[in-house]
Structure formats: C-alpha cells, structure tokens
Amino acid sequence: ALPVDSIRALSDLHPKPSNLKFQYGTAGFRTVAHVLDSVLFRVGVLAALRSKKLDGKTIGVMVTASHNPEQDNGVKLVDPRGEMLEASWEIHATALSNAQTTDEFIGELEKLVQTSKIDLSKPARVVYARDTRPSGAALVSSLEDGIKAIGAEGRNAGVTTTPVLHYLVRAINTKGTKESYGEDSEEGYFLKLSTAFKKLVSTRQTPSALVIDCANGVGAPIAERLIEYLGNSLPLVLENASITTPGALNNSCGADYVKTTQKLPPSLAGRLQPGQRGCSLDGDADRLMYFYLDERNQFHMLDGDKIAALVSAFIVELVKTSGLDSQIKVGVVQTAYANGASTKYLSERLPVKCVPTGVKHLHHAAEHYNIGIYFEANGHGTVLFSQPTQDVLQSYEPSTPAQSTALEHLRNLNQLINQTVGDALSDMLLVEVVLAHKAYSGAEWDSLYVDLPNRLVKVVVADRNQVKTEDAERRLVSPVGLQEKINDLVRRYDGGRSFVRPSGTEDVVRVYAEASNKAQSDELAFRVAGLVYDECGGNPASRPK
Ligand code: G16
Helix, strand or coil, rough: CHHHHHHHHHHCCCCCCCCCCCCCCCCCCEEEHCCCCCHHHHHHHHHHHHHHHCCCCCEEEEECCCCCCCCCEEEECCCCCCCCCHHHHHHHEEEHHHCCCHHHHHHHHHHHHHHHHCCCCCCEEEEECCCCCCCCCCCHHHHHHHHCCCCCEEEEEECCCCCHHHHHHHHHCCCCCCCCCCCHHHHHHHHHHHHHHHHHHHCCCCCCCCCCCCCCCHHHHHHHHHHHHHHHCEEEEEEECCCCCCCCCCCCCHHHHHHHHHHCCCEEEEECCCCCCEEECCCCEEEEEEECCCCCEEEEEHHHHHHHHHHHHHHHHHHHHHHCCCCCCEEEEEECCCCCCHHHHHCCCEEEEECCHHHHHHHHHHHHHHHEECCCCCCEEEEEEEEHHHHHHHHHCCCCCHHHHHHHHHHHHHHHHHCCCCCHHHHHHHHHHHHHCCCCCCCHHHCCCCCCCCCEEEEEEHHHHHCCECCCCCCCCCCCCHHHHHHHHHHHHCCEEEEEEEEECCCEECCCCCCCHHHHHHHHHHHHHHHHHHHEEECCCCCCC
16 A cells, blocks of 8 residues: 555645646646745655556656756656656646645545556665756755655765766666666766767867857766766867856856857857857756857857758768668658758658657657657757667678778767767767768858758747647647638748747747748747737746746
8 A cells, every 4th residue: 555644744744835737748847946845745756656667667857947047947757768758647747746735645646556557565766866956956855755755765866967867767777688778877878978989989080179058057067077088089168167156057058048049158259269169058968059150250050950960961871881771761850840941951861750849759759760860959859779770780790891880880879879868968979970970060060951041939828728739730729710820921921931839848839930031030930929929928827936
C-alpha cells in the first residue's frame, strides 16, 4: 500500500496555493518560481511511482525553466532511456498537481496506482538536478520531501545542464548492458564527448577560437569543465558566465534572445571579431544558436535549421562514402518554424517530415529513420542512430580505406552526439567537427541556402488554451474564422507564409511570418498578431504575479 501517513505528513508542509491551475506543458511545469513548492513535492512522489511502474528503472527530474526569465522555474520528468516523459503520464502529472488538499492528492495517487496497475512493492529510484536559478535549491528540497515521503531512493546530481541529467538517466539505466551509454557521472559525459571529438578532428587543423555566450546560466560551469577535457583540440572563450549576478540569466543574451531578436547579444559587442564564430546556449544548455559578423560588422545568424542543413549534408556524405547507403536511410524532422528555404534545401536532398513544436514530437518522428536528424529552428535538436543502425556500424566490414575512414567517423559521431535530447554543448562539438572537415567559415556554412526573411512575435492573451491548431500547427481550428482572416492577409504578400500557435511554455500565443523581404515579413507578422489580439487579447488570468 502507499505509505499514506508519511505522504500526508510531508504533503501538509507543501500546500497547493488556491486559485491556481497547473499544467504539464511542452517542457513540464513552468511558471513563476514562488508558486511551485507543492508541484515539486508532488513530482517527487510521481517520479517514484513512474519508477515503480517501470520495474525500478531510474527516472530523472530536472528543475529548470530553461530560456524563461530568472524569476520563473519549472520541472520536467525524464524517462529511463533519457527521453521526455511518456505523454500519457503528463495527464497524471497535471491531475496530481491540481489536487487542492492533501486528502485529494492522496485520492489521486490511489487512483493512479490502481488505473496504471503499479506494483508498490517494486523499488523506486530518482536522479535529479537543477540549473543555476536562485529559486532552485528550495524547490529541490521540496522535491526531496516527495521522494522521501514515498520511500524512494534519490540521487542528487547537483547543479548541471538538462542534457547532462538526460545523459545520466540513460547511463544509469543501461549500465553493464550491451547498450551501455557511458559512465554514469558528469565526468563520464565529458570523457565520452571529448574522446569522440578528438578522434573526429585528429587529422584536421586546430580551429580558431569559438566564443560561447553562456546566457549567464548553468552552461557556463559545464563548458568550463568541458574545456579541461578538450585540451587544445578546440579553443573556447566563455562569455556571459556570471551565474551569481542577480537578474543576469537569459537577460539580453542566450539562444532565445538571439533567435527572437536576430541580433548579437549587446554584451558581445567588441568581444566577437568579424569573421569569428560565436554561439549562444540557453539557460539550461539544451539549445544552440551560431552566428558571426561579416567584415562590415553585419550580424548573421546560423540557427537550428542551418545546423540541420550542415549536419545532414555531412552525415549523408559519410553514409554514402562508407558504402552503407542502401542499408542506412537518413531523414530530417522539422516544425512549422523551419525557414521555408531550409525545408526546400533539405527536401531536395533527403526525406523531411514536419511535426508539432516540442522535442518529444520531433524525437519520436526521428526514431522512424535509421539516422534521424531533428532540429527546431530555435536550436533545440540532435541526431538519433537507431539500435539496428548502431549494430550495422559495429559489424560492417569496409572494403576500401575511404570506406573505413567514413565508417570510423560515423562510429565516433554516434559517441559524440547526445542522443537522449538536444544538447547545446554536444551539438556545438558536432558543428565544429563538420566545419573542420569542410574547412568552412561561418559565411561558407551560411551560404548553403539563403533564409527567407521572417519574424516571430508574441501576443499576450487571456487564455492561450482557446487557440487550437491542426496539421502540425500550421492551421488554426479555434477561434473559428481566424484562419480565414490570416489566409486573406497572407495572400497579399509575395512569398508569404504565417501561422499562429499557443506557446506550451509561456502564457502567450506565438505568430510566425515569412515573406520575400524583411519589411514585408515584419509587417505580415504584426498584422497577423493584430488579428490574434483583436480575437483573444487580454491579461492572462492563470499567471500568478
Ligand atoms: C521548450 C521545448 C521546445 C520548444 C520550446 C518553446 O524548450 O523543449 O521543444 O521549442 O520550449 O516552446 P513553446 O513555443 O511551446 O513555448 P526549452 O528550451 O524552453 O525547454
């Protein structure tokens, strides 16, 4: 049976604020930090039940609000293979978080145990970590109370990046098996990535220094340690590494800032030289944006779409050179945010699929390929090698030296890439490998295709749940009639494309627009935003102050 007494005693210390409704969204629970205490406690209990359900496999819990402002926080669960929580359990998470009293919470737990047929006699193990947010430590202790209340075994992975936590989950659960993912420690992570990187670039010239904008977040200390392992194989310069300065996190810096403003973070002015490569991480280091300044000091952004283009071309070439192209099919997954020019470039070379926003959707779609490459335009993505493909890479016997070299590169890429989730640092090393092999500068990479001018804007609305979409978020079904108005507008713009969707992480509706020139894409975005505002604008009732 559930240890009801201990759950009751500890749950009473973490009461749910009244009048608030929580939702497990695109990336778990996410809102202002000071209302999250009860959510964290309950997630601790839930993670333990998920572990019991999966026969004692270790479940991960990451406390972060990623690219959101510093006063926010959040929490997401990680399934045993290092992937996002199975979708059906998101509903359980939402239900548990909204039980008003301790009695109701226990009632919901009992319901979950029964309907999901959870064997309570199984062990439960949870590994957890947090980013650098000031609210993180208190929220972790609420989580620990939840883990303790149900008698689960907890392992604190400290302050680290989201991708490191995903790595740890997979490493713990595959330890000693044929699918072993690496040592289950931060050191194991650094060793795995840096060893593969050094092998991949061993015959190349040492690249010039890369500037990393760490968003003043947890990417800074982790990149700092990565430098020790990389030695002189890749010179890195860390900027925006002030993790203790109040208010600095994601403030006018980081991957989300770069993607949404399409500008260089002001703090990098004078730090990034024309022609030099720079990149930005986000607050938990799972997103990556590259950029450079040309000789006229003009800013050029190399986003997730450009990364997908660069990496796909390289992998397709290696598969072909190794002689494995009849056995290994490579494909790409994007979302509606992918620049139309990138979709055109990629579709001419390999299969491309469009799915709704959210890593979990992209990840699952990518699993259908032998090698599945997925990147959201915002820089969140990775490359997946299916298990049969990994087996083929192990057993294949090349017949020429060229085949043998290409095969070795593919094997090393399989080690270099964090396949559990998008990982800014692993992706950065991947980009650097391709640039080194191609001897590309930022400008040469950029010229693979020319982005269509585009604009992303947010509209604050009273209730984002009233906005509903279909066809991988490319068409609105609610509010009724709004899509027709958008279509009428889009038709008036040369090369126009626009879509509207509710954010899963903020109380806003996002509007994306593309057109053949910049002024037109901006105008289209603002006019569509106006339509959305007229229909659903207002102050969000659900967001606490
Ligand atoms: C999360 C998700 C991403 C998604 C992003 C924005 O990223 O993991 O897949 O693209 O939110 O989502 P939305 O437009 O629904 O707000 P992160 O980096 O914030 O965890």
